[in-house]
Amino acid sequence: MNRKTYHFFCLLFVFCFHTLIQAQEHPKLILTKQGVEAIRAKLGTVPLFDASLSKIKDEVDAEIATGIHMPIPKDYSGGYTHERHKKNFLILQKSGVLFQILDDEKYAVYVRDVLMSYAEMYPTLPVHPKERSYARGKLFWQCLNDSNWLVYTSQAYDCIYDWLSKKERKKLEKDLFKPFADFISKGNPQFFNRVHNHSTWGNVALGMIALVMDDDQLLNRALYGLKVDNLSEDMKDNDGGFIKTKDQKIGFFGNLDEPFSPDGYYTEGPYYQRYAMYPFLIFGQALHNAKPELKIFEYNDGVLLKSVETLLNLTDADGEFFPINDGQKGMSYYSRELVTAVDIAYHFGGENAQLLSIAEKQDRVVLNDAGLSIAIGIKEGRSEPFLKKTVNLLDGSDGTEGGIGILRKDDMELIFKYAAQGLSHGHYDKLSFSVFEKGDEVLQDYGLARFVNIEQKGGGNYLKENTTWAKQTIAHNTLVQNETSHFQGKYEIGSKNHSVLHFFDTSDENLQLISAKEKNAYPGTEMHRTFALIMDNDYEKPYILDILKISSETNNQYDLPFYFLGQVMEVNFDYEVPKTLGQLGAANGYQHLWLEGKGQPKSKNTKLSWLNNQKFYSITMAANLQDELLFARIGANDPSFNLRRDPALIVRRKDISNTVFVSVIESHGSYSPVSEFAVNASSSVAALQVVLDTVDFTAVEIESEKGNTKLLIVSNVNASKEQKHELEIENNKYNWTGPYYFGQLKK
Structure with missing residues (x-):
């Protein structure tokens, strides 16, 4: 082997090794190692971030003290089992973030133990006993809520991924995450393959867990949809059927292309735009961190970030969304989805100072580098009033x-x-x-x-x-x-x-x-x-x-x-x-x-x-x-x-x-x-x-x-x-x- 060939293979090995290490480095969704270091360095010096961290820590500590709750699913939304599993995924996500920021293993232990409990339960679950939905879930009465669960728990899994043993990761992926992803996609194409906020959650759920597991096949399914040649009549939904067929764009990019206008207006109306903004933007942040080559925040003239300011313009003087279409009155930019949206739009969208005034009213930030960025902006007095326009x-x-x-x-x-x-x-x-x-x-x-x-x-x-x-x-x-x-x-x-x-x-x-x-x-x-x-x-x-x-x-x-x-x-x-x-x-x-x-x-x-x-x-x-x-x-x-x-x-x-x-x-x-x-x-x-x-x-x-x-x-x-x-x-x-x-x- 001559010297040039030797050097080539050395460089190739270094590149492949670096790529492998980079692909396996966690966390990499809403948090990164670099971001965690920056947050730890600022702890105690940024009041709004510190207050948000303290509030979430108190909430999670109180919940951990009550033990692990894993009821067999049986209720509609509002019922005990529904609300319990919903609370589980919210607490799991927060626990994972606390583990990364505070470096306290009790939060990782809690996430692991709850996820292991789900890994034991999930293979035994039939479809949910409530039959109203066109796409029944297992943990919840509809696949939509199952997708909510996976979007949040993916973040928790990402935060403790490197802390877990290889054996533990294998069990979680084999018995829980991969079957879960297959069920909401392959098992429910009428839910997964369409343009609708439901499908956005489903696509993002697969995309988030795919990024954690470095599963390119699953990620491809999330981004471009499940390939199904024929859809029977019973796969149509209750509203007459508008499922995407094989010749139409589906998956995350389909849901990003069709419902949003060039102005950032989401066709279902502001109430559902608010609901969909969380998966759109949290996956956008994850793709930005893990797949920067996709340039997701530049996609379609930056429509994801643009849509946040559009949505804020669709609120009244009290911050409540105008009830266009199926809109619940009283929903506002104080919701958790809009806290996330405002922080991400500020951090990745050029630090628009008007967004700081909205964040001041929200009085909390998300616990990642986007939340830290906006909290620093407020601390430094850069806030300007958000001017709602004609x-x-x-x-x-x-x-x-x-x-x-x-x-x-x-x-x-x-x-x-x-x-x-x-x-x-x-x-x-x-x-x-x-x-x-x-x-x-x-x-x-x-x-x-x-x-x-x-x-x-x-x-x-x-x-x-x-x-x-x-x-x-x-x-x-x-x-x-x-x-x-x-x-x-x-x-x-x-x-x-x-x-x-x-x-x-x-x-x-x-x-x-x-x-x-x-x-x-x-x-x-x-x-x-x-x-x-x-x-x-x-x-x-x-x-x-x-x-x-x-x-x-x-x-x-x-x-x-x-x-x-x-x-x-x-x-x-x-x-x-x-x-x-x-x-x-x-x-x-x-x-x-x-x-x-x-x-x-x-x-x-x-x-x-x-x-x-x-x-x-x-x-x-x-x-x-x-x-x-x-x-x-x-x-x-x-x-x-x-x-x-x-x-x-x-x-x-x-x-x-x-x-x-x-x-x-x-x-x-x-x-x-x-x-x-x-x-x-x-x-x-x-x-x-x-x-x-x-x-x-x-x-x-x-x-x-x-x-x-x-x-x-x-x-x-x-x-x-x-x-x-x-x-x-x-x-x-x-x-x-x-x-x-x-x-x-x-x-």
Whole structure:
């Protein structure tokens, strides 16, 4: 062997040996050896990190003291066995991290002993006895929760991997981790091979344990999906089936590509974006550490990190996520998923100082180098306020499937939904909206019908009313035609369609507009809705102008509900209250509405005022004298009291094809129960009317109580910013460029 050949083989040996050592070095998922050393060096000097560490140590120590609990699985979510195994995986993950940071073997012993107990139990377990899920787990009633378990326990296993003996690792992998990974993937392709937050958890569960075990075959399955040529009908899920087939992208990359738009909006909505962010980002961190060549945080223009700031923009003033689609009210950026997301986005995303202010409110960090990084930033005083913006978030993988518009001015927030269906968690409510003021709901979106993890309510699962009420169109603030839901309430139709943006303009912060069209919810009918958030000196606060134009090939009945929250103060129309309550309709959500009152307009304007959270609100509507005005309340056909008893005012317009609904929504004044003073309790809108409605243009006048009249003209066809328009209204000519005109009415 010549010298050159000898040197070549020496270098090859060194490279292979280094690669082998690097591949086997643990921890390498959310912690690295270098990261652990940096954390240990900073202990006692970074207050937020130290406080987070102390709190978790106390929690884990208390749990270890109670012993190991391994009940045979039998319950739905909320039940003892479900919550016990959930607590186990959360404590295991924290124990592993404590072992690495504190170098105290008691935490490694606990992780090992619990995992060994699972290794004894798992081979004996049948599928879970509860049969509701389309993909039953073993530890839990659905594979989703089994995947949660594996995502967290993988981290614990990684933290004690080098501490364990080779014999112990072999047993855990042979009897627990590999069978577990095969069960949630090969055993449940209907769960694993699709684009959905469920599958994201499944893909990440396999990916995390694959990285710990250095199993490239398993990692490949996690990243690119399980290869299945044929899927039978019984492999479809409860929502009609949208499992990915062999010619479609699946696995982690499929779930990263399809649900996220270029703006970082996740098509299922913010509640499920929050839920999915943990596996997306924790696996992103693990891939960054263990497979840096994938450059995961640069993938798709950095969409993973971008999505965190997008998600924060989908919260109200209290940090609670807007309840779009299946969203539970009250879920917020204080959740553990968002603590992880904010820390990772800060650490790997260029240290955006605005994220520090969110972390300060969360008042805790994750125990890894990302958490340390953000805690140091706060200690050094680099925090800046997170500025929530008026924003139009596009939906769809290429940003062409509608979107979510959020208009913000002072304390007012309007959320306009013209998005894609949102997969199985989507609701049938195109062009719906909701309004918030300072974190309080003014006009609400119902959200989901579910009591998450409350066993008494359907085992903590979705209630049947989620389908019969919450998903139906009448449950939202949008148009219902002939008492039927959009797309007939059918997923296979709704999933193929989305609304289309007409224009979005925020060039003037005192006049923000968004406009979109929907042509497929009802065949032969086009809905075109425009919202303007307007700051005008004649009004105390910004007000909302809502223009909903309907064009149809046939005469129909149109219902437009407004789900207001609070106590009715005043109306300007007469109505009759029935002596006996009856339901408003027979199906499509109408069966869940009580009819509490019925009237008709007495003038060209209909007005409703109410009080909520010591603030007054009013809706002023341009009326047809033939309109029916229906007071309704949720709760009919609900013997188990699964639905909230919230009120609504529904405007019904019958036997008409083309029409326009126009409304102004105001917040005004206040009431103090201490001083018992009411201030500015009345609406500032004196008159509202449609002065022109053609195929090309719709024009609306708004007159204030101070006598000033403003005119908004919307170009219904040409929304180009460069298009010049000329229009004559009541012998006055209006000239403008762009999709709308707004100004003083000419007289």
